[in-house]
Amino acid sequence: MKRLICLLFLLSFIPQITRANDNKSKIFQRLEQFQFNETTLTEHLIDSLAKYAYTTTTTTYIKNDQKVKKAHYNPKLNLGERWHLDSVDHRVPTSKEIAVFNKNHNEDKHGATGKISDTSWHIVEDNKDYLKVSFRFEPDGLPDLYSFLSQCIGYAYFNKQTKKLERAQFINEHPVRFHIFQVKELEVNIYYNFNAAKKKYFVDHEIAELWMNLLGNRVYIKEICEFSNYVKVK
Secondary structure (H helix, E strand, C coil): CHHHHHHHHHHCCHHHHHHHHHHHHHHHHHHHHHCCCHHHHCCCCCHHHCCEEEEEEEEEEECCEEEEEEEEECCCCCCCCCEEEEEECCECCCHHHHHHHHHHHCCCCCCCCCCECHHHCEEEEECCCEEEEEECECHHHCCHHHHHHHHEEEEEEEECCCCEEEEEEEEECCCEEECCEEECEEEEEEEEEEECCCCEEEEEEEEEEEEEEECCEEEEEEEEEEEEEEEECC
């Protein structure tokens, strides 16, 4: 009897799963013209998908202060060794700065999938300029550094004039932890360039804006990360 009840319970979900898959299929048929692949939104988050080495320049603005970090990433190296901090404010980083950087970036990401929920794909806006699609990451598939994305709703913006994905936007729905900060409001925008020769999207730059309370004061922080020097190494 218990087996029958469980079977009936599972069967009740089949129509829902079918509808969700149909909805995703219809949306992705619309997205074919933009040369878009779902992994475009996940591959720079997940080590197992990475094939390109690149360099980054990250500038963080807090009030009137700014900090510049330069780093590089090489997916040919072992997991946990792929990121290297090159400089901080144009000087050699201290051992403490390297340790903090490694803790944030060089975790063992084995098992992270960056999977997007199949039921989360929806067209939220369709006008003469843009097709805007929403999606959500599944929390279990994100590395710690990007775990905050599971508490955000994501939007992908497809430019109808260029026929390309322009950016992905993430907005938090609950307070989240971003690096060392506990953040009430967060918005992250990731901008893409399409390489016609390689028929592939590359991240051009990311802009993270966050608002938090610090010692009773509302503080605005902006972080810009620029990507460059992409080289295929795998």
